[in-house]
Amino acid sequence: MPTVQTTSIPGDLPRTFASRKELERLLVEEFPSAEGSLSPIRGGRQAAEAKLSQVNPARYAKSRNHLKGAVTGLSPYIRHGVLTLAEVRDAVFQRIRNRNDGSKLINELGWRDFWQRMWLDLGEGIHDDQEEPKTGHAASSYAKELPADVRDGTTGLACMDGFRDELVSTGWLHNHARMWMAAWLVHWRRVHWKAGADWFLEHLIDGDPASNHLSWQWVASTFSHKPYFFNRDNLVRYGGTRHCDDCSSVHRCPFDGSYEQLEGQLFAPMPAIRSTGNGRNRRDGRPGNSSVNRGRSGASAALARPKR
Numbered sequence: 001m002p003t004v005q006t007t008s009i010p011g012d013l014p015r016t017f018a019s020r021k022e023l024e025r026l027l028v029e030e031f032p033s034a035e036g037s038l039s040p041i042r043g044g045r046q047a048a049e050a051k052l053s054q055v056n057p058a059r060y061a062k063s064r065n066h067l068k069g070a071v072t073g074l075s076p077y078i079r080h081g082v083l084t085l086a087e088v089r090d091a092v093f094q095r096i097r098n099r100n101d102g103s104k105l106i107n108e109l110g111w112r113d114f115w116q117r118m119w120l121d122l123g124e125g126i127h128d129d130q131e132e133p134k135t136g137h138a139a140s141s142y143a144k145e146l147p148a149d150v151r152d153g154t155t156g157l158a159c160m161d162g163f164r165d166e167l168v169s170t171g172w173l174h175n176h177a178r179m180w181m182a183a184w185l186v187h188w189r190r191v192h193w194k195a196g197a198d199w200f201l202e203h204l205i206d207g208d209p210a211s212n213h214l215s216w217q218w219v220a221s222t223f224s225h226k227p228y229f230f231n232r233d234n235l236v237r238y239g240g241t242r243h244c245d246d247c248s249s250v251h252r253c254p255f256d257g258s259y260e261q262l263e264g265q266l267f268a269p270m271p272a273i274r275s276t277g278n279g280r281n282r283r284d285g286r287p288g289n290s291s292v293n294r295g296r297s298g299a300s301a302a303l304a305r306p307k308r
């Protein structure tokens with residue numbers, strides 16, 4: 001048994017440990033079937049404040065889409081209430097000289113707030129397709145289960161297997177990696193977004209039903225006016241070539257091609273529904289009124305994220 005200090009609440013787990021190793025040992029004992037090991041992300045207010053002090057809004061704005069960009073890493077602390085959104089906002093305002101320097105980061109904090117409000121509005125509805133997918137494929141044609149090779153990280157795609165390893169071992173992924181994984185699973189592997197979203201929540205330390213499920217639906221196009229997808233150029237531009245360099249599938253990369261080519265491969269032709277603004281042929285990212293919206297209170301694709 002690890003030598004740990006116990007709290008005074010009967011039956012409660014210890015809160016103070018002599019080392020991270022002891023914490024890890026206790027977790028293995030208490031949760032023997034859990035996958036992975038202790039995340040390197042440290043919890044607590046002290047760690048949160050240390051991260052907050054490193055936030056650089058101007059660098060964030062310039063680099064946030066890059067895997068190595070100056071993202072804040074604050075999501076676990078925000079998710080668990082260690083930091084409030086208002087606190088992060090105030091820290092941003094204190095650190096900027098002009099409004100533009102802070103607007104990108106403030107915008108993203110706004111998305112967190114938006115998804116929370118959508119959750120309040122939709123309730124358990126966030127677990128259901130908000131609209132029909134705009135992929136030309138019936139919702140029922142998507143596999144319900146997460147494929148074993150995805151869960152195990154043995155797909156042979158170095159990028160996706162690498163993201164999977166990072167997800168399982170650290171409990172955190174960069175936003176772009178989340179978007180790529182979600183798009184690949186839904187559009188290339190044709191797995192229903194819910195299987196992927198539930199799997200993410202098994203591992204994410206910042207796992208939040210609203211941000212997670214509604215982002216998956218945004219990618220899948222059940223909560224946006226068109227599916228999000230990407231190509232290899234995009235992956236390399238923001239992720240570098242480190243995955244491709246070691247990839248056994250590099251000469252049959254499913255992401256190779258122009259957006260037009262991939263769109264033709266992945267999606268079935270859909271009639272343009274000009275009167276509703278639905279369909280992939282709308283490129284302006286502006287909201288339209290969806291005729292297939294099943295959400296309540298205007299929770300439609302019209303409100304979903306703009307094009308990136």
Ligand SMILES: Cc1cc2nc3c(=O)[nH]c(=O)nc-3n(C[C@H](O)[C@H](O)[C@H](O)COP(=O)(O)OP(=O)(O)OC[C@H]3O[C@@H](n4cnc5c(N)ncnc54)[C@H](O)[C@@H]3O)c2cc1C
Nearest residue numbers: 071072073074075108111112175178206207208211212215
């Ligand atoms: C498929 C998918 C699943 C996701 N699941 C979650 C989840 O379970 N929990 C979660 O907190 N975020 C989720 N996100 C949103 C986003 O990826 C993470 O919030 C972000 O990557 C966390 O890293 P960061 O703190 O460095 O973010 P930064 O880019 O530094 O942003 C600062 C803060 O703003 C908020 N934020 C940033 N981007 C988003 C966004 N796109 N949507 C909502 N809030 C955002 C977060 O609170 C974040 O901590 C998901 C995105 C996608 C595409």
